[in-house]
Amino acid sequence: MFDYDFAVIGGGSAGYNAARVACALGKKVAVIDGAKQLGGLCILRGCMPSKTLLYMAEVLHLAQKGKTFGLKIPSARPDMKAIHARKKKIIREFADYRADALKSAPFDLIRAFARFEDAHTLALSTGHRLRAKKFLIATGSQVSVPPIAGLAETKFWTSDDVLELDFVPRSVVVLGGGIVACELAQFLRRIGSQVTLIQRSAHVLRDHSPDAAAVVQQALVDDGIELFTNTKLEGITHDRHGVCVTFVHRKKRLRRRAAHLFNALGRQPNTAALNLAGIGVSTRPNEQIVTNRWQQSSLPHIYAAGDCAGPVEIVHIAIQQGELAARHAAGVEAVRPVNFDHLLSVVFTDPQLASIGLLEHDLTARDLPFVVASYPFNDHGKSILMDANYGFVKVVAEPNRGRILGAEIVGKDAGELIHAFSGPLAMRATVFDLLKAPWYHPTLAEIITYPLEEIAEKIPRPRTRHAKRK
Secondary structure (H helix, E strand, C coil), X not given: CCCEEEEEECCCHHHHHHHHHHHHCCCXXXXXXXXXXXXXXXXXXXXXXXXXXXXXXXXXXXHHCHHHHCCXXXXXXXXXXXXXXXXXXXXXXXXXXXXXXXXXXXXXXXXXXXXEEECCEEEECCCCEEEEEEEEECCCEEECCCCCCCCCCCCCECHHHHHCCCCCCCEEEEECCCHHHHHHHHHHHHHCCEEEEECCCCCCCCCCCHHHHHHHHHHHHHCCCEEECCEEEEEEXXXXXXXXXXXXXXXXXXXXXXXXXXXXXXXXXXXHHHCHHHHCCCECCCCCECCCCCCECCCCCEEECHHHCCCCCCHHHHHHHHHHHHHHHCCCCCXXXXXXXXXXXXECCCCEEEEEXXXXXXXXXXXXXXXXXXXXXXXXXXXXXXXXXXXXXXXXXXXXXXXXXXXXXXXXXXXXXXXXXXXXXXXCCEHHHHHHCCCCCCCCHHHHHHHHHHHHHHCCCCXXXXXXXX
């Protein structure tokens, strides 16, 4: 009756790992992916190419401020042709590895686009049909085009275009203040472009705490980005010279012109072509598939994972969701849903912003008690000598025993430092447990001990029971 036990639509991080797990559980599996190039968003047009370019921009920035460190560096300029070639080489290696893994895996790889004909049948772009007992939708996301006057009619860049640049743009207006907008706006500024960033919310990185976002925002301004927040976009026009964006800021109507427009106003699930409404799969207004904690859609035999399901667009979460869906679909007992109370997030601006677990606004919303402490980078020895003075480390803990609930770091290498909390959070460790560990001096990681110590001083330690004297 069925061609496959488990059919996966999309061969990115969620789909590939789900298929791999399902095969290991003895299921007959197919992965359907019609993209021109295999690999998924993270490898081809997301995490890996963007971080390659961002690290290059950081190296360039350090070279340009050599005088700060007593170094005579006559000039440091980007060679965009060489930068582009290096990025392509690195990404090609990653993509080839993933493509080989897909082609050599014990599942069938079908190079086609798919559309649900009914709840158990896919119509493929090759003209064939495929029937499966259960499905996983892992089709990722695509750039959204909000209803802003003139935007759809204007030739704008997406993050794909910025990642493919082999020249330094003269000027760019960036629409948006999320992770992609902030990371790539800083990249553009550091390679030499004049950048204006226009954000509709009250501050950039609105999904992060205002205190941490303010640090990144100040760093962007210090880099020379003209930044406007709390705006209302009114319209966009274009001519042979470039684009003009009209917006309201502090009750004043302003205009900014640039040679190029970068639309970084977000992404939307790539689900429109699947005929989900036709088979009864529920979606949210943004076309994101509604799932339960086991990644099941409103049709229990159809699962969804990754960007098309949400609630976050993070690769390791997509992998966890895909693997969970495969195990649940196979009937594995004692599987556990993804624990979003341990959510780990990193923004690769300079300074970086990273958070893990539950922070003040989460705990306040749940009416849960907590104690919090923070310590600034500009009062820490290693960061001072590195001229890395932006930001702070914040730790949030349970007030009775000191169990760590979450942490936030904005500063130098925050994306690396935040992992000091990953294991302890999963193991339900306390601040006292972390303070038992050795912390080498002088290191950046050592700064974490200061808020830990402050919290420890606020919590009465349990009395040690001494044996009675005989």
